[in-house]
Amino acid sequence: MSIKTVAVVCGTHGNEITGVYLMKKWQKAQQQISRSTFSTQLLQGNPKAYDINRRYVDKDLNRQFASKDLANPDLAYYEALRAKSINQILGPKGNPKTDLVIDLHTTTSNMGPTLLMPQKGVFYSRLAAYVKSKMPEAVIFCDEDHKANEDHHLLCTIGKFGVIVEVGPVPQSVLRHDVFEQSETLTQHILDFVELFNTDSVPELPTEIEAFRFVKSLKLPTDESGERIGMVHKHIQDSDFKAVKPGEPLFQLFDGGVINLDGDEALYTAFVNEAAYYDNNLATSLMRKITLQVD
Structure with a gap:
């Protein structure tokens, strides 16, 4: 080939x-x-x-x-x-x-x-x-x-x-x-x-290298009418491909509240606060760090 x-x-x-x-x-x-x-x-x-x-x-x-x-x-x-x-x-x-x-x-x-x-x-x-x-x-x-x-x-x-x-x-x-x-x-x-x-x-x-595999996307928090009620937290802003642990903040709400990562595993961010994704209200992708086997 x-x-x-x-x-x-x-x-x-x-x-x-x-x-x-x-x-x-x-x-x-x-x-x-x-x-x-x-x-x-x-x-x-x-x-x-x-x-x-x-x-x-x-x-x-x-x-x-x-x-x-x-x-x-x-x-x-x-x-x-x-x-x-x-x-x-x-x-x-x-x-x-x-x-x-x-x-x-x-x-x-x-x-x-x-x-x-x-x-x-x-x-x-x-x-x-x-x-x-x-x-x-x-x-x-x-x-x-x-x-x-x-x-x-x-x-x-x-x-x-x-x-x-x-x-x-x-x-x-x-x-x-x-x-x-x-x-x-x-x-x-x-x-x-x-x-x-x-x-x-x-x-x-x-024979192997570090890589990241897409898990899911997260949306900005909104209310019942679709109005945004929060933004990407400064804890993850500009921290693409860095680990976020369960309980650590993802979103800062305008009323002072915070939304944290749930679950029981650390995940990694990518496309954090990408401007182009605001039309779909997307806030960040979440990834797993993996070991990619090289054939």
């Missing part, structure tokens, strides 16, 4: 502009993302949303790629149509012409450089271990990797393989030098790994 075609998608969310400016840079210096054993294509995910400086026009583009939705002719709002177009360019999902899709994102959360992997397998575990060996500060995020690929709604899942580069914190519609550099560095490590993978030259890797 080898990777012959790679697509780097930038600007899937219109106000995450780091990827768009990396795309502009690479368009002028294609050799920076070229390797000898595969071709690399650049694609701007949602140019219309970028033009109006919004995350999306009608609905989140990165939630439109489940196979049933791509096949549904009744879904005809802008992002649904854009998803179907991207599926024809890079897919079609289930029998894609693109072997690897790398989707570039940024977050307002303090996540640092993060590699999100929506599937399991030898390619993914070895990629994760290689990235960690080259960029120890990178975090490996196993994002609902129990799901069948056809059920995933993420853009990157239309490729034979797919990953997300997620880096933060950076405000929406803002360029930040360190985030730009981390996004580029992480992407380059992925491309380097593919070249090594294709030539059977991957160096010796550890």
Whole structure:
């Protein structure tokens, strides 16, 4: 097995502009993302949303790629149509012409450089271990990797393989030098790994690495009418991938009360107080720290 075609998608969310400016840079210096054993294509995910400086026009583009939705002719709002177009360019999902899709994102959360992997397998575990060996500060995020690929709604899942580069914190519609550099560095490590993978030259890797696996999302506290009655507690603000123990605070209520983590195990946060998720009232993801076996 080898990777012959790679697509780097930038600007899937219109106000995450780091990827768009990396795309502009690479368009002028294609050799920076070229390797000898595969071709690399650049694609701007949602140019219309970028033009109006919004995350999306009608609905989140990165939630439109489940196979049933791509096949549904009744879904005809802008992002649904854009998803179907991207599926024809890079897919079609289930029998894609693109072997690897790398989707570039940024977050307002303090996540640092993060590699999100929506599937399991030898390619993914070895990629994760290689990235960690080259960029120890990178975090490996196993994002609902129990799901069948056809059920995933993420853009990157239309490729034979797919990953997300997620880096933060950076405000929406803002360029930040360190985030730009981390996004580029992480992407380059992925491309380097593919070249090594294709030539059977991957160096010796550890047999296991630390990673995090998604458990559930938490919403901001609301009253019966849906009005917010609290906010993310300062105890977890900016503390992505840090442990929260049972009984420790998650939310500060406006009336002075506090909501703590229940249960009997420590969990880890991610996407803490992500600005883009306020339209769905999402406050944070909770994760388990795991040991990822490297095949």
